[in-house]
Amino acid sequence: MSAEIQEAPVPTGEISASDARVQQLSEPVAVPSITAEQGERIDAPATTSSQTTINDNSTTNNSTTTNNTTVNNTTVVQETRTDLPPGAEVVERVGDRDILSIVGAGVAGAVVGGAAAYFIRGNDDDRIAVDADERYYERLSGGRTRQTVVRPNGTQVVTITNRYGDVIQRSRILPDGREVVLFYDPYQDGAERPDYYYDPAADLEPVVLTIPEDQYIVDVAEPDEQLYYRTIVAPPVETVERIYSVDEVRRSERIRDKVRRIDLNTINFAFGSAAIEQGEVDDLQALADAIARVIKENPAETFLVEGHTDAVGSEIANLALSDRRAEAVASALSEYFDIPPENLITQGYGEQHLKVNTQAANAENRRVTLRRITALVKPVAPSAKR
Structure with missing residues (x-):
């Protein structure tokens, strides 16, 4: 992608137009209303309970499960699961998080051209439903499930997952009935969808940057709202040739490499902890202000928060x-900071992507990264073959 496009200022309110110069889809993508299909009310899917404490000096992860064996708060799943994606199996459950093993990938490392051998699949339902007045579920055709979270002001956050629990669509429905599409997988019903062991970007060449690396990976010691904002609104660094599902973006490092990232060096996690110190919460203000500016310009933005x-x-x-x-x-x-939780997707990668190549304890590797992935997970403008 040319440096001219990459370094062009993005005028206020023109984020989607900027992204559209890079998102070059082969054919138009029409997004159906997330409520178009009639659903059948069902009970909430069975889950485990989990609580993570932030903003103090400790983290707890208190879980209750119904599986057979629990050791050190980690549950070894011994029953046969029928709701798993093709090519994957659950090897352990930690709290409400399934640890998947990619069949055929081996017990460590990764297969050539494929995904990592282990992948964690979390559940953001509870985070999105904080302070909700109501939450209910419906069964849709094809084994899909639709969750609706109703907020006190009448706003609804609606999420559809497929038969395997992968998120395939999310929208915010405003009190006046307007629908804001956050992400949508147009290939959700395709029989050609590859198994989990296959990287959907395996055929792509390595990214070729036309901008300085410090504009591609923002890595600063002090919070800088303007720098954060410029990084967030900038378009992907190469052509986006199709829409990807959120889970494809989560699983594929190569797809994520299409967009810039911010390494949050202002958050320093203690060894073995997920707690954010009270003093460090203030250091999130600049990032939160930048994200809030972007969402105010375009409420349909989606961000990926990565843990390492x-x-x-x-x-x-x-x-x-x-x-x-x-x-x-x-x-x-x-x-x-009142960032809408539905605009944030989370994913942990463990030790897969070390910032500092060392097997020893290292504070720089205990980090969180943020990327704006909107142009990867939904059509940003009416698209036609170019």
């Missing part, structure tokens, strides 16, 4: 810890 650990400890334990770190930052942004 150092390499000390087991791969599975680090996945769970990193996911809690991502969730802690997302929760803090909503609780203290």
Whole structure:
């Protein structure tokens, strides 16, 4: 993607137009209303309970489960699961988080051209439903489930998951009935959808940057709202050739590489902890203000909050810890700075993407990263073949 497009200022209110110069879809994508299909009310899906404490000096993860064996608050799943994506199996459950093993990927590392051997699949239902007046579920065709969260002001946040629990669509419905589409997977019913072991970006060449690396990865020691804002509103660094599902973005490092990232060096997690110190919450103000500006310009923006650990400890334990770190930052942004939780997606990557290549304890590796992924997960403007 040319440096001219990459470095062009994004005028206020023109974020989608800027993204549309990079999102070059082969055919138009029409997004159906998330409430178009009649659903059948059902009880809430069975889950475990989990509580993560942030903004103090400790983190708790108190879980209750109905599985067979629990050791050190980690549940080994022994029953056969029928709701799993093709090519995946649950090896452990930590709180309400499933640790998936990619069948055929081995017990460590990654397969060539494929996804990591282990992947954690969390659940953001409770985070989105904080302070809700009502939450209910409906069964849709094809094994899909629709969750509706109703807020005191009448706003509804509606999310659809497929038969495997992958999120495929989310919208915010305003009290006047207007629908704001946050993300949508147009290929959700495609029989050609690859299994979890396959990286949907495996055929893409490595990213070629036409901008300085410090504009691609923002890594500063002091909060800087203007820098955060410029980074967030900038378009992807290469062509977005199709819409990806949120879960494809979560699983594929190569897809995430299409957009810029902010490393939050102002949040320093203690070893083995997902707690945000009280003093560090204030350091999120600049980032929160930048995100709020973007959402005010375009309420349909989606951000990915990524959690990471150092390499000390087991791969599975680090996945769970990193996911809690991502969730802690997302929760803090909503609780203290009123960032709508539905605009934030979280994902933990454990020790998979070390910032500092060391197997020793390292504070720089215990971090959280933020990216704006809107142009990856929904059509940003009417699209036609170009």
